[in-house]
Structures are given as structure tokens and as C-alpha cells.
Amino acid sequence: MAATASVGSPTSEDLAAEAERLFEAGLADLGYGEGEIARAAELTWKINRLKKIKNAVIPAHVYQRAEVIHGVADFVGDSYKLSRLCAESKAERVVFCGVRFMAETAKILSPDKTVLLPAPEAGCSLAESITPAQVRALKREHPGAPVATYINTSAAVKAETDVVVTSANAEKILSKLFSEHSKVVFIPDELMGRNLSKALGKKIGSELVVWKGRCIVHENFDSSSVALYRRMYPGVKILAHAECSPGLVESVDFVGGTGGMMDYVGRTKARSYMLVTECGFGDLARSRFPGKKFIPMCRLCPYMKATGLPEILRSLENPTPSQIVDLPADISARARRPLERMFDLAEPSRSG
Ligand code: SF4
Numbered sequence: 530m531a532a533t534a535s536v537g538s539p540t541s542e543d544l545a546a547e548a549e550r551l552f553e554a555g556l557a558d559l560g561y562g563e564g565e566i567a568r569a570a571e572l573t574w575k576i577n578r579l580k581k582i583k584n585a586v587i588p589a590h591v592y593q594r595a596e597v598i599h600g601v602a603d604f605v606g607d608s609y610k611l612s613r614l615c616a617e618s619k620a621e622r623v624v625f626c627g628v629r630f631m632a633e634t635a636k637i638l639s640p641d642k643t644v645l646l647p648a649p650e651a652g653c654s655l656a657e658s659i660t661p662a663q664v665r666a667l668k669r670e671h672p673g674a675p676v677a678t679y680i681n682t683s684a685a686v687k688a689e690t691d692v693v694v695t696s697a698n699a700e701k702i703l704s705k706l707f708s709e710h711s712k713v714v715f716i717p718d719e720l721m722g723r724n725l726s727k728a729l730g731k732k733i734g735s736e737l738v739v740w741k742g743r744c745i746v747h748e749n750f751d752s753s754s755v756a757l758y759r760r761m762y763p764g765v766k767i768l769a770h771a772e773c774s775p776g777l778v779e780s781v782d783f784v785g786g787t788g789g790m791m792d793y794v795g796r797t798k799a800r801s802y803m804l805v806t807e808c809g810f811g812d813l814a815r816s817r818f819p820g821k822k823f824i825p826m827c828r829l830c831p832y833m834k835a836t837g838l839p840e841i842l843r844s845l846e847n848p849t850p851s852q853i854v855d856l857p858a859d860i861s862a863r864a865r866r867p868l869e870r871m872f873d874l875a876e877p878s879r880s881g
Pocket residue numbers: 628652653654655656681744745746747807830831832833
């Protein structure tokens with residue numbers, strides 16, 4: 530309560546200026562009405578003041594709502610980039626606008642910071658597809674094979690594995706593992722595993738063991754519509770996230786993580802783009818590249834959309850126990866090792 534009181538109440542001029550800032554940031558272009566922007570402004574005004582008082586930083590994943598990204602986020606990116614920036618930040622508190630496995634990763638890399646997850650129910654179908662006991666069973670079944678885990682897993686699952694990968698560095702890291710091992714276990718994303726088996730020329734099962742997890746957003750895109758879109762929009766560049774099916778991935782112009790997709794849009798000169806991923810990413814690309822045309826082909830992730838401005842304000846004012854991310858010390862220490870191994874394998878210069 531004391532912290533809330535010290536924020537004070539905005540004057541009508543403060544609110545008008547904040548609404549103007551949100552308008553200029555592009556919310557109106559994304560379809561927000563005047564009333565919505567005014568309601569958001571009241572909350573963003575408070576959050577932005579409170580985060581200074583509480584020495585907090587707000588990272589936001591690229592799939593988050595536009596009012597979060599443009600209204601209160603200090604940095605925006607994929608889970609890898611956000612975790613690194615959180616660890617480098619001098620802030621005492623991290624209010625993680627994303628899903629649980631991301632907030633857990635931030636806590637593993639920044640154990641001394643208070644990490645808050647405004648929407649504690651924000652899970653992930655991939656992270657929930659596998660348990661630590663199932664990883665241990667895989668290791669018994671494939672002795673000697675290193676286990677690489679996509680970053681979309683819980684801290685307890687990471688603690689059982691050898692190296693973490695992201696969509697941006699999975700191919701590079703698995704290729705290094707295959708230079709020393711004839712078999713590698715990859716969890717939990719089956720479709721990404723199948724895409725990796727093709728890219729690396731490794732047989733599913735005998736060389737690359739994959740788990741059966743799926744992202745509920747990316748597994749549902751239909752590869753048959755790609756040819757139709759190419760006929761409808763000649764010259765369109767189609768980009769797909771690496772969690773999409775192999776059939777879709779082989780028919781597009783670029784496949785990768787969200788960071789790679791954004792870079793591709795920035796460095797190419799096509800008139801129109803189709804971003805086959807979560808809808809929030811298209812909104813962000815539209816704001817960053819106002820001169821380019823984006824054709825919608827996206828789906829909403831219910832987990833990513835669970836975080837709103839009221840939840841962020843609540844976690845800063847007086848967090849509920851479930852909003853505070855806490856990990857057992859042994860899990861945190863064991864999960865840190867495969868994350869550090871990822872940094873070493875993906876960015877060797879960092880460790881040297
Ligand atoms: S988009 Fe897919 S992988 Fe990302 S949080 Fe949602 S369910 Fe998980």
C-alpha cells in the first residue's frame with residue numbers, strides 16, 4: 530500500500546500525455562480505440578512510476594500484448610535474449626511478461642533478483658509435455674546419448690539435461706553434439722525435432738530421438754495454404770517459426786526463431802510478408818516496419834495473452850505468493866549448467 534500511495538495519482542494532463550505517448554507508439558494503428566488507450570494510459574502511468582520506485586525492470590516477450598510491449602516494457606525479445614538482458618540488468622526485481630518457463634530461466638540466471646510472473650497461470654503446452662521422470666526414463670533408454678532440451682521446458686526438466694537450445698541455435702548446437710555422439714535425444718518439441726533431423730540429415734529414432742511435445746499455436750498451421758497465398762500475393766515472403774510442421778517449413782522462404790524472423794524482415798526489400806507464428810509478433814513487426822505490408826496468418830497463444838496491465842501493476846504493488854518465482858536451490862543450480870553449456874556452444878567467444 531505504501532508503494533502505491535507514493536506513486537500518487539496522475540493529473541488529467543499526465544494522463545493525456547501518457548495516452549498521447551501510447552498513441553504515438555502505434556497502438557491506434559494496431560486497432561486500439563480511444564477509450565482503450567485512455568484506460569491503458571492510467572495503468573501504464575502507474576506501472577512506469579512504480580517500477581522506478583521498486584528498482585524493477587520489465588522484459589516482454591515478442592508475443593505479448595501491444596499495450597504491454599509499447600506501454601511498460603524495458604526490453605522486448607525472445608526468451609534467450611530476455612534472460613540474458615535480465616541477468617545483465619542491475620535492477621532488484623524482474624517483472625517477466627511472458628510464460629512460466631521464461632520467468633524460471635530468468636530466475637536461474639539471476640538467482641539474487643526477485644523474479645515476478647504477473648500471470649502465474651501462463652504455462653506452455655511444450656513445457657507441460659514432459660516431466661523430469663520422463664527425461665530420466667529417456668536417459669535410461671538411450672544411455673550415453675546427450676539430452677538437448679529446447680528452452681521451452683521447466684527448470685526441473687532442464688536440470689535433468691545436458692544442454693539447452695533455442696530455435697536460433699538448435700541446429701548449430703546439435704551439429705556439435707553429433708560430431709562427438711552417434712545419437713542425440715532432443716526434447717520436447719516433436720516438430721522442431723523433425724525439422725532438425727532433416728536439416729542435419731539424421732534419422733529419427735536411430736540417430737535423433739525426439740519427444741512428442743507440440744506447441745498448440747504452431748502445430749495447427751496448414752502447409753497447403755502456402756501455395757494459395759503465393760498465388761494471391763505475388764512476391765510475398767513467407768516466414769515460419771521453427772515449431773511449425775516440416776511440410777510447412779519446407780515451403781517457406783525463411784524458417785527460424787522470432788529474432789531471426791525479425792532480422793529477415795529488416796534486411797529484405799519485399800513489399801509484403803506473411804509471418805506464420807503467434808499474432809503478437811505480427812503486431813510488433815508492423816510497428817517496427819511501418820512501410821512494409823504484413824498479411825495476417827497467425828494464431829493467438831492463450832498463455833502469452835494471459836498477462837495484462839492490471840496483473841503487472843498488482844505484481845509490482847503487492848505480489849501474491851503465486852506471482853513470485855521461486856526455485857529449489859538444487860534445481861536452480863543443476864538447471865544452470867545446461868544453460869551455461871548453451872552459451873558456451875552457441876557463443877564460444879563469450880567463454881574464452
Ligand atoms: S506459442 Fe507455443 S511454445 Fe510459445 S508459449 Fe505458446 S504454447 Fe508455448
